[in-house]
Amino acid sequence: MGLLLRGGRVLNLENGELESRDVLVEGKKVARIASSIEADAHEVVDLGGHVVLPGFIDMHVHLRQPGFEGKETIETGSKAAARGGYTKVACMPNTRPVLDTPELMKYVYDVAQREGSCSVLPYGSISKGELGEELTDIAALRAAGAVGITDDGVGVQSSSLMREAMRIAASLDVPVVIHSEDEDLAKDGCMNEGVVSKRLGLPGIPGLAESAMIARDILLAQETGAHLHVCHISDAWSVELVRWAKSMGLRVTTEVTPHHLLLTESIIDETDGADANMKVNPPLRTELDRQACLKGLLDGTIDMIATDHAPHMEEEKKRPFRTAPFGFVGLEFAFPVLYTELVEKSSALSLHELVKKFATNPADVFKLSGGRIVEGEVADITVVDLESERAINPDEFFSKGRNTPFAGQKAKGWTVLTVNEGRITYKA
Numbered sequence: 001m002g003l004l005l006r007g008g009r010v011l012n013l014e015n016g017e018l019e020s021r022d023v024l025v026e027g028k029k030v031a032r033i034a035s036s037i038e039a040d041a042h043e044v045v046d047l048g049g050h051v052v053l054p055g056f057i058d059m060h061v062h063l064r065q066p067g068f069e070g071k072e073t074i075e076t077g078s079k080a081a082a083r084g085g086y087t088k089v090a091c092m093p094n095t096r097p098v099l100d101t102p103e104l105m106k107y108v109y110d111v112a113q114r115e116g117s118c119s120v121l122p123y124g125s126i127s128k129g130e131l132g133e134e135l136t137d138i139a140a141l142r143a144a145g146a147v148g149i150t151d152d153g154v155g156v157q158s159s160s161l162m163r164e165a166m167r168i169a170a171s172l173d174v175p176v177v178i179h180s181e182d183e184d185l186a187k188d189g190c191m192n193e194g195v196v197s198k199r200l201g202l203p204g205i206p207g208l209a210e211s212a213m214i215a216r217d218i219l220l221a222q223e224t225g226a227h228l229h230v231c232h233i234s235d236a237w238s239v240e241l242v243r244w245a246k247s248m249g250l251r252v253t254t255e256v257t258p259h260h261l262l263l264t265e266s267i268i269d270e271t272d273g274a275d276a277n278m279k280v281n282p283p284l285r286t287e288l289d290r291q292a293c294l295k296g297l298l299d300g301t302i303d304m305i306a307t308d309h310a311p312h313m314e315e316e317k318k319r320p321f322r323t324a325p326f327g328f329v330g331l332e333f334a335f336p337v338l339y340t341e342l343v344e345k346s347s348a349l350s351l352h353e354l355v356k357k358f359a360t361n362p363a364d365v366f367k368l369s370g371g372r373i374v375e376g377e378v379a380d381i382t383v384v385d386l387e388s389e390r391a392i393n394p395d396e397f398f399s400k401g402r403n404t405p406f407a408g409q410k411a412k413g414w415t416v417l418t419v420n421e422g423r424i425t426y427k428a
């Protein structure tokens, strides 16, 4: 008995057409796609004209397990992912302990297998404990299923350590995923360095703290031949550097978050005494930076959307702006908010271009299954309702985190059904 998704409109990723098709799923795979498929002996889900997309892939989330289960767990984070239409997420190693051994890769895979609502691919860290001093066993991490290596949460300050990591990663074809931050330049900053930080008297993090490290790592990628993937790009010069690296034929890719595409530091100014739900790293920057990110997304410099889903507890986010932790949740509304703002309202890009940034490109860049709906391939499918408008409501989140500056914003494009490897993982 198969799962028959009937009466949906399947997005053609080549031309953006919506084509009325039934999709039959058997086991973990798409068995058939056709105008009409006989229902007998299948479990039928009627899609009522909703739009059928490849399951979303988020290459940057924080699931907080092990160590910070009060903020999130693999179970709650992957449920949030499924609710947001994601079928695969890659989780960051800044847990306690840091994911720096093959045993911890196995731990994440085992918990996700038991309790997860989507595929969970762990990153291994570049340095032991993310302390920036000693390299992990990159070959062993890869053998245990690490999707890449990263010290996300902190920048790798030592250039020689990064150079050695890239040499090894290049020989193993492991992506090196960077949180670009020069700590000396970023110091104790808590928001973008600029007119707003000066007015509020808050210590700033200059865009240069990001771009200077990206420049270094592009040069190291050139020397070593490593695949460099730049996390959460947020600064205009950073986008320019990645564009240049691509034009030189280097293996450099990048991602941008919904918040860096849609928000600026100005929202910090407007709030009373600076609300820590507006605090994130890299920080929300200027309109010029936001426009540069948008342009980079449109011209292909920026390959994909990643949420950098970073849940924190309410008490932590109630602390003063200076001392509260950095981070926003994002899994449950990333697609609706970007569909609404960039496709529906401003026509900056088309639906199929957006879907490539959510599914096809992450699959291609990281050589993963999915990203397309194809007969004989994995059944990772997301069905969205592009008509109904609803406000983003943190009280409804499956995530334990509520920390988002998008609360209350209205959006369309909500997930009605998610199928991961043939299994229904979310149904509205």
Ligand SMILES: NC(=O)N[C@@H](CC(=O)O)C(=O)O
Residues within 6 Å of the ligand: 062, 094, 152, 153, 154, 179, 279, 280, 281, 282, 308, 310, 311, 325, 326, 327, 328
């Ligand atoms: N993005 C954030 O503001 N916070 C992340 C760390 C990170 O992604 O660098 C976190 O782990 O909370």
Ligand SMILES: [Zn+2]
Residues within 6 Å of the ligand: 152, 153, 154, 179, 231, 232, 281, 282
């Ligand atoms: Zn980071």
Ligand SMILES: [Zn+2]
Residues within 6 Å of the ligand: 060, 061, 062, 092, 152, 153, 308, 310
């Ligand atoms: Zn992160």
